[in-house]
Amino acid sequence: MTKMMTSLTRVLTTLQHKEPDKIPLFLFLSMYGAKELGMSIKEYYSKPEYVAKGQLNIREKYHNDCVYTLYYIAIEFEAWGGKVVFRDKEAPNAGEPIIKRCQQIETLTVPEIKDTPCLVKVLKTTEILKEKVGHEVPVIGVVISPFSLPIMQMGFDKYIQLLYEEDNLFKILMKKNEAHCIKWANAQIEAGATAIIYIDPVSSPMIIPKQLYKETGFEIAQRTIAKINGPVITHFGSSGCMSIVEDVMKTKTVGIGTTELEDIGSIKRKCKGKICITGNLNEIEMCRWDKAAAEKNLKEIIAKAGHGGGLIITNSQAEIPWQVSEEILSHISEVVRKWGKYPLDWID
Amino acid sequence: MKRLGSLRDEFETSILELNRLNVMRIFEQVQESKEEINFVNDVIVPVLEKIGQDWEKGDVALSQVYMSGRICEELIEHILKKLSTSHTKDTIPIAIVTLNDFHTLGKTIIYSALRTYGFDLLDYGSGIDEDTLVNKAEKDKIRIILISVLMLPSALKVKNVRERLKMKGLDVKLLVGGAPFRFDDNLWKNVGADAMATSAKEAADIILKWMGELA
Incomplete structure (x- = not known):
């Protein structure tokens, strides 16, 4: 029987495309920490110590194989001067775009991390977590790709027009966003992050044509990821990546996030022995799952993509909703421990 | 030619x-x-x-x-x-909105396409909360509201819209669309919408059917 591994060894083993003791589980729970500590979401994110404590509780409760330092997706938008809207029981959301006219791109200033309180709090949380978990558990940081951040900076519709019709301003914005993204990723690694998730939904072929991706999002990812001083996992939010997997592999990413919109078995076949895949629990449906539904979904993922390592089970998007019950989260964890144990003899 | x-x-x-x-x-x-x-x-x-x-x-x-x-x-x-002409259909009052947040792409796509198909509809914009939406709909005597959302919490707020319409005794059909509804086929029913659409064509077909029922 395989000896019980630490979470970090388990993850490193699977990244090397070998079978660890069991399939690693990353439940991306962020605001859920507020529930753990019995406080409002706004209060929870007011102190780095609260978020660190929330993450440690979550790890212990659900046997999570990582601690996760993402506060909320809109935090980088906040760093660039955007307003974030806090409401009960939901992830803080981006307010109105900060770029109202494309010409404002020219005067946009890249945030200084040390002078940006919301980012400084994340770094502090990362430091605390690293000190607590040491080399036993990976600390996972997050950046929004330079290519996808404009969804929040200027609104999706305006950004698509910029992408197609304002090449010069598009390049200026990418230059600024790339500088920020590299600095932000490396600051998190210096603070103790083991790996960075690079969230890039705009690069998905569901959002832009493959050829346009090759000329834009792909080149930006290649340049950016090459300058990040640690392993990177590329994630496309809730959008798919099937037809660009081969290109994504050329960006030096060590993993690729998948969604339930695409067959995880097919993606695993494309990535086998090359890069790790993560996914693909549907966190929207998860809100109304019972235990049987959770088990059915997990067993399907394990059966299709578990063999030979190279799989981390995660939810498909960046954050599990508040509405998912603790009972279901516990059951997910239990099912992964039971059915995700290597060798996966139960699969035909 | x-x-x-x-x-x-x-x-x-x-x-x-x-x-x-x-x-x-x-x-x-x-x-x-x-x-x-x-x-x-x-x-x-x-x-x-x-x-x-x-x-x-x-x-x-x-x-x-x-x-x-x-x-x-x-x-x-x-x-x-x-x-100097119009190709607008004779229609009942319709409004479209991005509820609760500022992710307007879905709304803009549907709005443009429906106008191209000849529908005349009011654009209520984005970042609108449930009370504001229902008050505006009451004032404009709206019979069909198209609600676009990107995030799950916004989708769940459709339930509040339905309750507020009911409290005011307003007979308004709710047509919803957006990512959360694509990820969970049952969600539109659970939040009290009358239908969901995944494309502008589907939205147009549903509206035409409702126009017959509501006329």
Whole structure:
């Protein structure tokens, strides 16, 4: 029987495309920490110590194989001067775009991390977590790709027009966003992050044509990821990546996030022995799952993509909703421990 | 000039490639034969519908759906202005909104396409909360509200819209769309919507059906 591994060894083993003791589980729970500590979401994110404590509780409760330092997706938008809207029981959301006219791109200033309180709090949380978990558990940081951040900076519709019709301003914005993204990723690694998730939904072929991706999002990812001083996992939010997997592999990413919109078995076949895949629990449906539904979904993922390592089970998007019950989260964890144990003899 | 139907493929390729020059070249041919209105009905509308369906199948990207919708909307406005006419259907009051947040892409795509199909609808904008939406709908005597959302919490707020409409005794149909509804087939029913649509064509078909029921 395989000896019980630490979470970090388990993850490193699977990244090397070998079978660890069991399939690693990353439940991306962020605001859920507020529930753990019995406080409002706004209060929870007011102190780095609260978020660190929330993450440690979550790890212990659900046997999570990582601690996760993402506060909320809109935090980088906040760093660039955007307003974030806090409401009960939901992830803080981006307010109105900060770029109202494309010409404002020219005067946009890249945030200084040390002078940006919301980012400084994340770094502090990362430091605390690293000190607590040491080399036993990976600390996972997050950046929004330079290519996808404009969804929040200027609104999706305006950004698509910029992408197609304002090449010069598009390049200026990418230059600024790339500088920020590299600095932000490396600051998190210096603070103790083991790996960075690079969230890039705009690069998905569901959002832009493959050829346009090759000329834009792909080149930006290649340049950016090459300058990040640690392993990177590329994630496309809730959008798919099937037809660009081969290109994504050329960006030096060590993993690729998948969604339930695409067959995880097919993606695993494309990535086998090359890069790790993560996914693909549907966190929207998860809100109304019972235990049987959770088990059915997990067993399907394990059966299709578990063999030979190279799989981390995660939810498909960046954050599990508040509405998912603790009972279901516990059951997910239990099912992964039971059915995700290597060798996966139960699969035909 | 070629028959209008035979222009569809060329027009589709041109708008998907954002080749505005070619779009104008095709339109000049149409102008010469004074078939502008038929061009709207026999070429622009079916091509836009096909692009929406191709997105559903994964054959075109969302950015192409958005940009082709914009080009078609501009072209139709140009045609109608030039002919001093309208192709708006006789319709009941309809409004469209991005509820709760500022992610407006879905709303903009549906709004452009429905206007191209000849629907007249009020755009309530984005970042609107449930109370404001229901109050505006009451004031404008709206009978159908199209609600676009990106995030799950916004989708869940449709339930509050339904409750507030009920409290005010307003008979309003709710048509919802957006990512959370695509990830959970049952969600639109659970939040009290009357239907969900995954494309502008589907939305148009549902609205036409409801118009018959509500007339």
